[in-house]
Amino acid sequence: MMRQMAGRYIPGDSVLHNIIPSAKLFSFILIIAAVIFTNTVVGYGAMVAFTVCVVLYSNTPIEGLIKSIAGMLPFFAVIFVMNSLFYSSDNPIWKFWFITLSKEGMIQGLNVVFRIAIIIIISGVLTQTTSTMGLMSGIETLIKPLKYIRVPVEEVAMILSVALQFIPTLIEESDKIKKAQIARGARFESEKLSERAMAMLPMIVPLFLSSFKRADELSMAMESRGYRGAKGRTPKARESLDRLSVMSIIACAALCALEVII
């Protein structure tokens, strides 16, 4: 059910799989910046071309991406309608009370939808080509400079990695609990909102209890194996920047520069 989430890591050997995680994350940040700066027709063209390349180089199943975008369509529709109706414009096509339908508003709506769609696709590709461990080490490398302003970087990384590794277990657990309660006659699809909140209790309470239990067990397991905070741990072997990773950063930086300039 929830296991089918788009963006789950799919092991592979594509070009994107082989970029080292920290470089990939950094490239991702550059692309986000580029998306934000995009505002000309040429810019949009470049962005679309770039996204197509990224998808092709990642060997991601196209249907999955289409599905995740299709799932967002109602949301996109709302954004578009809101923007086209409430954009304050000087030459509206149609005006009624506080509603102003305008061409500028519609363009603005398309803009926002476009940006969100690109970001969804790119982040989907990122998580599909990077393992959880990879993401973690990437984040750890990128936030390392924060050490100089006294941020406990190793601890933050450890917390994130523990949290991330628990997600699949939690999903599995919640699936199991949900089935058990449905079998006992629980109804999760009640009509009234207040009832629906109550109806979720049979799921939420056991999930909390088992998470606390798990956290407890994990902390004991970590302590019994001698974990005493990140200080003094042997640092992980650093992945060195290879040519592919440098090229990825350069390409993304170039795209970003292009979008800023035009």
Next chain:
Amino acid sequence: MSIELKNITHIYEPGTPFEAAALNNVSLEIREGEKIGLMGRTGCGKSTLIQIMAGLIKPLNGNVIIDGIDIDEEGYDRTGLRQKLGIVFQYPEVQLFETTAYKDVAFGLKYSDLTPEEKDENIRWAFEITGFDPDKVGSKSPLELSGGEKRRLAIAGVLAVRPKYLILDEPIAGLDPVAREKFLKLLRDLNEEGMTIIMISHNADAIAGFADRTIVMSNGRIEIEGDTKTVFMDRPKADEAGISVSTAGRIAGMLRDRGIDVSEDVMSESELLKELCVHFNNDNRSEDQT
């Protein structure tokens, strides 16, 4: 009245890189009043099969027919299904969530048509049959109970609706031998009262001592099916499907090797005991005569 599975095929997450075939064209009929043992190696599809039976997973292909009606039919009474088919998952204690034990056991009766008095009667029965005193334990928080008690309470919660069919996924894993025996006795008592019971277990002793009929699965198919004794006696096939000889069967074999005449088809402890009694009584009698 029966549960009927017709040509069930199931694949998890079809069409994705995570595709996992779980069941391959499984057909099966379970009649009312039976005690069924379901065995097979890890990952052979047992849990998937029972969840499909209970209508919790919709199979990719095939039909589930309970008491003559296909459960995927338009307008099928799901609430009714929940009242007549109970399922106890592995480690059911995770499903406890209410503030008191009584409320938790009562949860399954929320949508039932029974009167409050009848509900209370059912709840008390469920407490008592699982070895609790409803007046003592009812007001306690489930969190105050020990691990074993929590499991029994969760089972009481499933039993409270007095299901006609009871399905259990490895209910005895992790129980001590005394608790296990007690639990199997509870299942036998429930069956005496007319409850149909389907139990998954890796424990050959438990299945040999409990089930009338045993189904052995392998790689998403039913590999062997039949009378428990026949299934366990067919050693070549059973070994291939990973079903070991029960302890009683093994002891009987050892006794035979040492020249004590125990019949070949001893499977369960009670049968072994019976054989030994007959044997020793005969010995005594022959000594008396001389």
